[in-house]
Amino acid sequence: MNRGKRLLFAAMTAALGLGLLTGTSAASPSGPPPGDPGALVVGGTPVPDGKYPFMATMQDARRGPTAYNRHRCGGSLVGPRVVLTAAHCVEGYTAETIKNVSVIVGRTQLSATQGEERAVAGFEIHDKYAADGSYDVALLFLATPITTIKPIQLVTPGTDALERPGRLVTGIGWGNMEAQPGFPGGGVVNRPDRLQEVDVPIVSNDECAVSYPDTSDRDLCAGRTGKDTCQGDSGGPLFVSLPSRNTFIQVGVVSRGQGCAAIGYPGVYAKLSNVEIGEYISPRARS
Ligand code: ARG
Numbered sequence: 001m002n003r004g005k006r007l008l009f010a011a012m013t014a015a016l017g018l019g020l021l022t023g024t025s026a027a028s029p030s031g032p033p034p035g036d037p038g039a040l041v042v043g044g045t046p047v048p049d050g051k052y053p054f055m056a057t058m059q060d061a062r063r064g065p066t067a068y069n070r071h072r073c074g075g076s077l078v079g080p081r082v083v084l085t086a087a088h089c090v091e092g093y094t095a096e097t098i099k100n101v102s103v104i105v106g107r108t109q110l111s112a113t114q115g116e117e118r119a120v121a122g123f124e125i126h127d128k129y130a131a132d133g134s135y136d137v138a139l140l141f142l143a144t145p146i147t148t149i150k151p152i153q154l155v156t157p158g159t160d161a162l163e164r165p166g167r168l169v170t171g172i173g174w175g176n177m178e179a180q181p182g183f184p185g186g187g188v189v190n191r192p193d194r195l196q197e198v199d200v201p202i203v204s205n206d207e208c209a210v211s212y213p214d215t216s217d218r219d220l221c222a223g224r225t226g227k228d229t230c231q232g233d234s235g236g237p238l239f240v241s242l243p244s245r246n247t248f249i250q251v252g253v254v255s256r257g258q259g260c261a262a263i264g265y266p267g268v269y270a271k272l273s274n275v276e277i278g279e280y281i282s283p284r285a286r287s
Helices: 205-211 275-285
Strands: 055-060 071-079 082-085 101-105 116-125 138-142 168-173 196-203 219-222 237-242 247-256 267-271
Touching: 055 082, 071 101, 071 247, 071 275, 082 247, 082 275, 101 138, 138 275, 168 247, 205 219, 219 247
Parallel strands: none
Antiparallel strands: 055 071, 055 101, 071 082, 082 138, 101 116, 116 138, 168 196, 168 237, 196 219, 219 267, 237 247, 247 267
């Protein structure tokens, strides 16, 4: 989540940073050096095992031999057979190439052996997904269901009660931890082995439009200087925690942003309370 992005993406992440975790060379799985907690995780913290069991890593076996290498995007378990991710994470896959993809749900440390891994049997992209990045949601259908992990609850379509500007919501992911000093191409890459979390304030649509004129009510913006999701976090969930009820309610999917954690440029998330997005996901999640 928060953090800047990676040089290797510079070319791909033009416009709104809709890039994927492509290059894999320089990343180091090690965490922040002792005594320097703030320098490597831009506003985020490592997640203890088991805290967010619904979290998924979308893995592409062609990327390398380890789960760390194979990580392509985040996702969330929304039904026993369904993982929600970003459309741009699966764009370009075919019925044939998707066979290289699996998901691991319930793993916190990529190099560990926790969680449930499943082959992906198929996928579906929101039919309104557009080049500008709107409707950036897709579903991965698992070959066999995951019955031991509770899916995350989704926000009710058509509501906005959880989206008061200023409310802190949580984003999680294994994406780049380096804030970009500038814009795409300006940062270095440091992807964590352990899942990271960051709390980010929701930004109103009008305020978000100051930075991103093309955002709409299909988008939810959140973030502040130094706190953001970033490349490699795409597809992962943005959610509200209700610890007293042991419940999490997903409100967004990591989609895009200009740089990462830069002043004036919050992260942009696909908004699940949008009726066209929410009502697309819900019936399929139950399938
Ligand atoms: N598109 C990125 C990915 O593929 C996520 C970018 C999120 N950027 C941000 N500033 N929040 O991983």
